[in-house]
Amino acid sequence: MEEHMIGRRSGPATRAAIQRVALELFTKKGYEATSLREIADELGIQKPSLYYHFKGKEDILRALLDERGDEAEQLLEWISRQPQRPELIRAAVLRWVQSFSAEKLRGIRFLSANPLVARTFEGRTDDRIGSTLNQLIDALAGLLPDRSPAKVLQLRMALLSINAAVDAATSTPFTDEDILAAANAGAIAQIDALLATG
Secondary structure: OHHHHHHOOOHHHHHHHHHHHHHHHHHHHOOOOOOHHHHHHHHOOOHHHHHHHOOOHHHHHHHHHHHHHHHHHHHHHHHHOOOOOOHHHHHHHHHHHOOOOHHHHHHHHHHHHOHHHHHHHHHHOOOHHHHHHHHHHHHHHOOOOOOOHHHHHHHHHHHOHHHHHHHHOOOOOOOHHHHHHHHHHHHHHHHHHHHOOO
16 A cells, blocks of 8 residues: 555655656656656555655656755855865865765756756756856856866866766766766866866
8 A cells, every 4th residue: 555655754755766766767768758657656656645745747857956956056055155265166066076876867867868858847947957057167267276268168077077977978887886986086187187286
């Protein structure tokens, strides 16, 4: 019974499980091809239990995008409270890159696999994640020893190293741990080059 299954999880844990399973199915089968029934069946709950947490697929996806948007905004707020020195670039970029987990990589894969769906949501939510990341770049670019366009682009590459690692690993046997390690190493190399003097 769905109540028994739900009873084993807290509300937030059930909500997170729904998001995780939905994202896996959206990525494997496609957003349009995945039904709410399939999500509920995969979780071992009834559809009404799923509706208790989310009104529909769009609501699930919006919640996932909103969470990442919240994290980007929290990082921007954190940056504003720190001493504004070049060392903050390293701390902020690594804070972002290292906030990714294997679970969050699914979100990047979904956006890559479903660009039309992603564009629809970005337009309707004013591309919250993208605009906040642009604000992060602007805030950190002011701390660069050399603020040339090439250096600002390099800063952007460091911040988005996780996206590059996911793309580079497509259709390869690399694990999520490999991707996270490569993204971290790539970000550090970019930051070291940015902050090098002389």
